[in-house]
Amino acid sequence: MxxxxxxxxxxxxxxxxxxxxxxxxxxxxxxxxxxxxxxxxxxxxxxxxxxxxATKRELVLAILELGTAETHEQAAALDGRDDPVGVLLDLVGGWAADAADPRIPGFVRAVAGVMHLPAVATALQADDRAQREVLLPWIERGQAAGEVRRDVPAARIASWLVLLTGGFLERVATDDAFTAVGERDLLVRTAESFLRG
Amino acid sequence: MxxxxxxxxxxxxxxxxxxxxxxxxxxxxxxxxxxxxxxxxxxxxxxxxxxxxATKRELVLAILELGTAETHEQAAALDGRDDPVGVLLDLVGGWAADAADPRIPGFVRAVAGVMHLPAVATALQADDRAQREVLLPWIERGQAAGEVRRDVPAARIASWLVLLTGGFLERVATDDAFTAVGERDLLVRTAESFLRG
Amino acid sequence: MxxxxxxxxxxxxxxxxxxxxxxxxxxxxxxxxxxxxxxxxxxxxxxxxxxxxATKRELVLAILELGTAETHEQAAALDGRDDPVGVLLDLVGGWAADAADPRIPGFVRAVAGVMHLPAVATALQADDRAQREVLLPWIERGQAAGEVRRDVPAARIASWLVLLTGGFLERVATDDAFTAVGERDLLVRTAESFLRG
Amino acid sequence: MxxxxxxxxxxxxxxxxxxxxxxxxxxxxxxxxxxxxxxxxxxxxxxxxxxxxATKRELVLAILELGTAETHEQAAALDGRDDPVGVLLDLVGGWAADAADPRIPGFVRAVAGVMHLPAVATALQADDRAQREVLLPWIERGQAAGEVRRDVPAARIASWLVLLTGGFLERVATDDAFTAVGERDLLVRTAESFLRG
DNA sequence: CATGAATGAGTTTTCATTCAT
DNA sequence: AATGAATGAAAACTCATTCAT
The missing domain is CATH 1.10.10.60 (Homeodomain-like)
Incomplete structure (x- = not known):
């Protein structure tokens, strides 16, 4: 028993x-x-x-999946808000804050370095897609409300916001003078300016 | 003999x-x-x-040094120009064009993945510094001429331009819908808007 | 308790x-x-x-001992018979019938493959000896009655009968065209011919 | 150069x-x-x-293939002989002599123990087939000449001769009292008696 | 210079076995 | 008794690097 x-x-x-x-x-x-x-x-x-x-690789996948799940949870926590641009900047700012945990950029680099493993590539793309999917509806709502530029399709705008956070992460990891805390504000302002068009 | x-x-x-x-x-x-x-x-x-x-690692360092040298050569080719913002956008646009060679983002990822090797980190930072050093004087001239924002120090602006190209490279590598050719124009426009402040 | x-x-x-x-x-x-x-x-x-x-090896030994015990039981069941050659052929035929259970030859092969473990070698030899000991008295009685050849000592004859059943088992396991049921009759006839000399 | x-x-x-x-x-x-x-x-x-x-398994396969090749070479060496039964007994006797090299039965047992590996099973069956193919034509010639029994098809007779050598090998490996040299003569006589029917 | 056979340290992974619950 | 999580020794195999030719 x-x-x-x-x-x-x-x-x-x-x-x-x-x-x-x-x-x-x-x-x-x-x-x-x-x-x-x-x-x-x-x-x-x-x-x-x-x-x-079962495998070292499986551990990596599990970590990545954890991140993807976290992204989805973030999305749920935004229900009920009514300021699309504010939401988008909160998301971008939040991801930038992750870069303050020194393990995040290191892990991202490590995993990107084995992207040639198909399972890793898939998981990485799932993570990427999750981020863009969280952004997308808010971009569309912003466009509908006239608060977000309309000369670029919503999906592309999403990609560009992810581009900004990705570049930010990399910069924090590479350049000692570039700190997550010190540059976050400029990131949010740059993102806002990009959204306005 | x-x-x-x-x-x-x-x-x-x-x-x-x-x-x-x-x-x-x-x-x-x-x-x-x-x-x-x-x-x-x-x-x-x-x-x-x-x-x-002498070592596999040395091959990697040699490749990186080649890239750094190339960056310095680019700088020399700009002597005599008189439109700081134009030069900056040409540089950013040119780096973005590199992303069209599919080997570049893959190599960058591979090398970033072994950044924990001190020699690699050093070489990577040298490369990074080279890019920023090429940008810096033109940013300063632009600021002096009133064509570039002055609310952010020139060195930080350089970092941000590198951030944009780094994020661009990563995006091209990750997202099949995001092509170097198709998005280059938006990159240049975004960089310009960032420079104007 | x-x-x-x-x-x-x-x-x-x-x-x-x-x-x-x-x-x-x-x-x-x-x-x-x-x-x-x-x-x-x-x-x-x-x-x-x-x-x-206590050990995986002990399980194997237990299985072997079960087989040895079974052989001894077979011997007991022959008490009272009076036709030495008939008994011997029944024994050989019975062992051949075991080969029809596809697990037997597979198990025998598996165990023979780890004969370098002393305990296994000992158990295997005990099994072997058991078979020969069951045969021996009937061979001797057959020789005494003039029904079994006398040019070969009884113990060697026993070994040869075991040789035939061993070879039979192996053949069934190796060769799909060689079936226990189909060849059993020829085995018994060959054994009889061998016994007659 | x-x-x-x-x-x-x-x-x-x-x-x-x-x-x-x-x-x-x-x-x-x-x-x-x-x-x-x-x-x-x-x-x-x-x-x-x-x-x-490339693999431990590949070494085993190479050894087995060497054995199979040797068997084929033996076949070639018999060209020109004209005494089918003599040839068959020479073959059987020769294989029995192999058992005198104490490594042979041990190796055969070891390999049989991993017969569940498909590649090993295939190689083992190739070896087996090679032996039977060497025997077959001589059995047929013997039958044609009336020197070999005709109540059993040639292919089955071949299997039975291999059965005898296989059982012999096993016996030598298991039973210390059963030596290759001492029992070889009886093997040849038994094989001959089997062939005559 | 060019070659590729030889090396062995180092890696992931398997599996019998132990033991607290 | 029954369980299965935890263990770590041992095994196959990889790969950068050396060196005799």
Missing amino acids: ARTVDPRRHARRRLQIIDAGLSVLAERGYEGATTAAICRRAGIGSGTFFHYF | ARTVDPRRHARRRLQIIDAGLSVLAERGYEGATTAAICRRAGIGSGTFFHYF | ARTVDPRRHARRRLQIIDAGLSVLAERGYEGATTAAICRRAGIGSGTFFHYF | ARTVDPRRHARRRLQIIDAGLSVLAERGYEGATTAAICRRAGIGSGTFFHYF
């Missing part, structure tokens, strides 16, 4: 590995992040790792 | 390996680009590879 | 694991038969497996 | 590994024969092993 499966325990353990993986991947890149290093960081044995993830 | 090195022959061989390396790195990422694969692509034996580059 | 072991339940469980082990070993060989696979087949958890067998 | 590929050297090295593999596989079985052990025996580094064989 023993029931050993405690889903809570399982989920906690899983997150613990994901967290360690995120750190080590950000620090050392995909190949530098050996499973041994991740296990050491997570404080588990190598066997345990493969109890939770 | 003296075997004098024919520098012409040597340089040609070197470029041949660099070209193969660029392709294979773009396609398969840093670790996926085995020296064996690069040698196969270059049509040489593995021993020959190490005659020209 | 004493939990008394129900020996009936215990024995049933044990046989259930042995049965699963026999199947999986036959299908996948010794190393291919992971304890996980055997547990899955038996419908038990991995922990349970080790309640019944 | 360096030409490093010396096919002679390559073939010698390859055989050296095959020889070591044969020994270690015979001694320790398929899984017990780690690539490390084989390399140690062959006096090479692990990298060299995989220079010659």
Whole structure:
């Protein structure tokens, strides 16, 4: 009658590995992040790792999926707002704030570096699409309300907002003088100016 | 018995390996680009590879340095021009055009993925600095002439122009609907609008 | 609080694991038969497996011992017969019939493949000896009665009868055109001819 | 202008590994024969092993193919003979003599133990077929000449001769009292008696 | 210079087995 | 008894790099 499966325990353990993986991947890149290093960081044995993830690659995918899910949750939290441009700038500003966690840009770089793995490319594109899908309806509402430029189709505008946040992330990672906190305001203003056209 | 090195022959061989390396790195990422694969692509034996580059990493650094050198050459070609904003937009537009060569974004991603290697980080930052240094004097001249916004220091503006081209490159690599040719015009217009403030 | 072991339940469980082990070993060989696979087949958890067998190897030994015991039981069932050659041919024919169970040759192959484990070698030789010991008295009685050749010592004749059944088993396992049912008759005739000398 | 590929050297090295593999596989079985052990025996580094064989399994297949090729060569050496039964008994006797090399039965057992690997099963059946194909024409000639029984089709007789040698091999491997040299004569006599019917 | 055979450190992954519940 | 999460030793295999020819 023993029931050993405690889903809570399982989920906690899983997150613990994901967290360690995120750190080590950000620090050392995909190949530098050996499973041994991740296990050491997570404080588990190598066997345990493969109890939770069949493959190192699967861990990466799980982290990416977590991010995609988070993006979708953000979308839900915006229900009820009525200022399209404000919403869009909040989203862009929020993503820029993520760059303040030094692990995010490192992880993004690490994962982009193995984009030639089809599964990674797919997950990365899903993440990308999620961001654009969150933006799209608000851009359309803004256009309908005359608050957003109409000379560029909504979908392209979405891509350009993602371009701005992507470039921002990369800049923070590359250039020590360019900090997420210090440049965020200019990002939001630039995005607004872009939206107005 | 003296075997004098024919520098012409040597340089040609070197470029041949660099070209193969660029392709294979773009396609398969840093670790996926085995020296064996690069040698196969270059049509040489593995021993020959190490005659020209002491290390796989050194090949990557050589490619990056080539890019940095190219950037400096671009700067020299602008001597004599007198329209700062025009020069800046030509530079940004030209970098965007690079993204049309599908190997460039792939190579950039691959290299960013191993940025945890100190030598690579250094070379990448040198490249980055080169771009900003090319922009900087023209931004300053533009500000002096009143054609470029003055509310943001010239160095930061340089960073932001690089941000735009970096984000552009990434976008082209990620999103099939976002093409270098199709979006270049909007990039230039957005850069101009940013410069005007 | 004493939990008394129900020996009936215990024995049933044990046989259930042995049965699963026999199947999986036959299908996948010794190393291919992971304890996980055997547990899955038996419908038990991995922990349970080790309640019944201290080691995967011990399971194999248990299966072999079961076979050896069966051979001894066969011997007992022959008490009272008076036709030595008939008995010998019944034994050989019966063993050949075992080959019709497709698990038998597979299991035998799997176990022979790990004969380098001393315990397995010992168990296999015990099984072998059991077969020869069952045969031996009947060969001797047949020789005494003048029905079995005397130019070869009884023990060697026993070895040769085992050779025939062993070769038969192997053939059935290797050659699809060679079926236990179809060739059994020729086996018995060949054994008889061998016994007559 | 360096030409490093010396096919002679390559073939010698390859055989050296095959020889070591044969020994270690015979001694320790398929899984017990780690690539490390084989390399140690062959006096090479692990990298060299995989220079010659892409996989441990491929080494096994190479050994089996060598055996199959040898069987075909034997067939060629019999051209011109005119005594079918003599030829058949020479073949059977020759195969029995192989059992005197203690590595042969051990290797056969080891390989049979991983017959669940499709490639191994195929190679093993090719080997088996080769033996039967060598026997078949001589059985047919013997039947035509009235020297071989006609109540059993030639192909089945071939299977039975292989059955005898297979059982013989197994016996030598299992039973210390059963030696290849001591029992070979009885094998040939038994085979002859079987052929006469 | 050019070659490719040889190397072995380092990686991911598997799996029998243990043990707390 | 029964369970399955946790473990870590061991295995196959990869790949940058060296070096004799």
